[in-house]
Amino acid sequence: MGFPGYVESVRDAVAERLDAPASVFEGRVRTWGAVLDRAARIAGGLRAMGVAPGDRVAVLSSNSDDYLTLYLAIPWAGAVLAPLNNRWTAVENAFAIDDCEPRILFVSDDLAKANANVLAERADRLTLVMLGEASDGAISIDDLLTHAPADDAGRGGDDLLAIFYTGGTTGRSKGVMLSHAGFVGNCRTMRDVGLFPAGCRALVVAPLFHLAAAAAMTMAMLAGGTAVIARGFDPVGTLDLIAGEDVTDALLVPTMIQMLLDAPGFDAAKLSSVRTVMYGASPMPEATLDRIMAAAPHLEYYQAYGMTEVSCTATLLAPEYHRGEHRAAGRHRGAGMPIATTELMIANDEGRPVAPGEIGEILVRGPCVMLGYWNQPELTAETLRGGWMHTGDGGRVDEHGVLYVADRLKDMIVSGGENIYSAEVESALSQHADVAQVAVIAVPDDRWGERVHAVIVAQPGATLTEDALVAHCRGLIAGYKCPRSIEFRSILPMSAAGKIVKAELRAKYWEGHSRNVA
Known part of the structure; x- marks a missing residue:
């Protein structure tokens, strides 16, 4: 042994x-x-x-x-x-x-x-x-x-x-x-x-x-x-x-x-x-x-x-x-x-x-x-x-050998010590019939460090509310994974390859903030 x-x-x-x-x-x-x-x-x-x-x-x-x-x-x-x-x-x-x-x-x-x-x-x-x-x-x-x-x-x-x-x-x-x-x-x-x-x-x-x-x-x-x-x-x-x-x-x-x-x-x-x-x-x-x-x-x-x-x-x-x-x-x-x-x-x-x-x-x-x-x-x-x-x-590692975590390549959100993966939250939100597109990102939060933020494009003619979407998510994923804030847009920024550009969505929230990941 x-x-x-x-x-x-x-x-x-x-x-x-x-x-x-x-x-x-x-x-x-x-x-x-x-x-x-x-x-x-x-x-x-x-x-x-x-x-x-x-x-x-x-x-x-x-x-x-x-x-x-x-x-x-x-x-x-x-x-x-x-x-x-x-x-x-x-x-x-x-x-x-x-x-x-x-x-x-x-x-x-x-x-x-x-x-x-x-x-x-x-x-x-x-x-x-x-x-x-x-x-x-x-x-x-x-x-x-x-x-x-x-x-x-x-x-x-x-x-x-x-x-x-x-x-x-x-x-x-x-x-x-x-x-x-x-x-x-x-x-x-x-x-x-x-x-x-x-x-x-x-x-x-x-x-x-x-x-x-x-x-x-x-x-x-x-x-x-x-x-x-x-x-x-x-x-x-x-x-x-x-x-x-x-x-x-x-x-x-x-x-x-x-x-x-x-x-x-x-x-x-x-x-x-x-x-x-x-x-x-x-x-x-x-x-x-x-x-x-x-x-x-x-x-x-x-x-x-x-x-x-x-x-x-x-x-x-x-x-x-x-x-x-x-x-x-x-x-x-x-x-x-x-x-x-x-x-x-x-x-x-x-x-x-x-x-x-x-x-x-x-x-x-x-x-x-x-x-x-x-x-x-x-x-x-x-x-x-x-x-x-x-x-x-x-x-990165500095000249003293100290590691600095720059970002999460897996697009993980850490809120109040809980690891939350954006893809899992996106999967839950996308199951709502009136959601056309969704992107989930981390935004800074004074209490939780980061919070789950969802950006939603609704289906044409649909009326969506934040409360309804959160209630929908609570039936599929744990409460701490559900969005704490939601914004609605008519379009999402897309790359030439057809992928949502999350960096652009994050930019206005993280300006002036250090994303020091522990």
């Missing part, structure tokens, strides 16, 4: 800390001994239900301490974890379920109700395990806890650990396959530079279907620390949780940081226990960075650049680049330098390196790179061609 697996890595890290707190959730504290026992028993229950090595087991829930336990229990049984997006519509989750074909779905009561028809239609091939109390004879997680503890299945190295679903540029979601070695190795390498040190108390407030949140939680586990888990993000509640639980380390997207600063009665003293903030996933407005650094000057700030396909992080911008001469030189706007296990290349269209300072596509190579896309071999081959992960992002 070589590289130890997820379960073995965590068990080794906490072996001397079994009486120490592993998680805090809504006032409930579980020790590491209790968490490992629960994980082993749930794994035993999964095996009793017929789950075999390599079978997929999905989770559809908001954050909880049980979610943390499932990150251990599912690979403990030898299965593959598939976290599902609890913000997706039933249609979107139906696609993911049909794609990865899980044997078991752990689901919370509220999401079971919201997806009732989808789950009922798949009852012949999908067994539900309710998180919390179950009714009407349904299986609950407590039923699995009655089983004897199972031995660790011992999976590791290049074995498949998890499938994380991300958006698709053609409207189809992609299941990113991550290995034990890739994900655990990436988390260990981030810890090596000072993130989530031994015994930390780590805030887990971003949703655990997101790889970044999973990485923050995993780093806390590898530190033998405590995951302070919030069901979801609420600015006032998060500040109170940080202060009440003496949080030392946190992963926050820039929108969350801004909302904390804008929270009613914001008191910087509530951040006094925090030592380190890791941020990324969306552009950090200069004003927001200035405000948080002024409010909490004692904090160390790390910016991360990466994506699901590289097991989370490719580069880190260290704290010293946020201050002093580096700040004066503008290097705080960079995305950092490659972590120790990652190799970076800025390439031209032929895949050859460009000169320093020139913009090209960001390519990544190393053990962190995904195994591929589930059930999409052609896309896998295209994305991993030449042994490099082709990110689809444009960037």
Whole structure:
């Protein structure tokens, strides 16, 4: 096997800390001994239900301490974890379920109700395990806890650990396959530079279907620390949780940081226990960075650049680049330098390196790179061609080796830390009978960093309203993907090749703005 697996890595890290707190959730504290026992028993229950090595087991829930336990229990049984997006519509989750074909779905009561028809239609091939109390004879997680503890299945190295679903540029979601070695190795390498040190108390407030949140939680586990888990993000509640639980380390997207600063009665003293903030996933407005650094000057700030396909992080911008001469030189706007296990290349269209300072596509190579896309071999081959992960992002590297992300070649919108692909939104809008043409772009937004903006040409004689189009989209895609603003035009700018010129549509919105992509 070589590289130890997820379960073995965590068990080794906490072996001397079994009486120490592993998680805090809504006032409930579980020790590491209790968490490992629960994980082993749930794994035993999964095996009793017929789950075999390599079978997929999905989770559809908001954050909880049980979610943390499932990150251990599912690979403990030898299965593959598939976290599902609890913000997706039933249609979107139906696609993911049909794609990865899980044997078991752990689901919370509220999401079971919201997806009732989808789950009922798949009852012949999908067994539900309710998180919390179950009714009407349904299986609950407590039923699995009655089983004897199972031995660790011992999976590791290049074995498949998890499938994380991300958006698709053609409207189809992609299941990113991550290995034990890739994900655990990436988390260990981030810890090596000072993130989530031994015994930390780590805030887990971003949703655990997101790889970044999973990485923050995993780093806390590898530190033998405590995951302070919030069901979801609420600015006032998060500040109170940080202060009440003496949080030392946190992963926050820039929108969350801004909302904390804008929270009613914001008191910087509530951040006094925090030592380190890791941020990324969306552009950090200069004003927001200035405000948080002024409010909490004692904090160390790390910016991360990466994506699901590289097991989370490719580069880190260290704290010293946020201050002093580096700040004066503008290097705080960079995305950092490659972590120790990652190799970076800025390439031209032929895949050859460009000169320093020139913009090209960001390519990544190393053990962190995904195994591929589930059930999409052609896309896998295209994305991993030449042994490099082709990110689809444009960037440059300066004379200090700092990466700057210049633009998104895949035309992705990052709003409030969520990745949204314009093609997926365009596909939804174009299904409205009165839409003749549509282009979706990112425009700057004071709160969300970027917002989804749609430019529409209506069918002749049709009358369209913004409210009607948004309502139409909400039946097809998640609410956060729907347009937040819409404009109507009689024509769209077209190239000689017949393609919509989005650069022309963007120009008036981005004049005077820096599109610093994090």
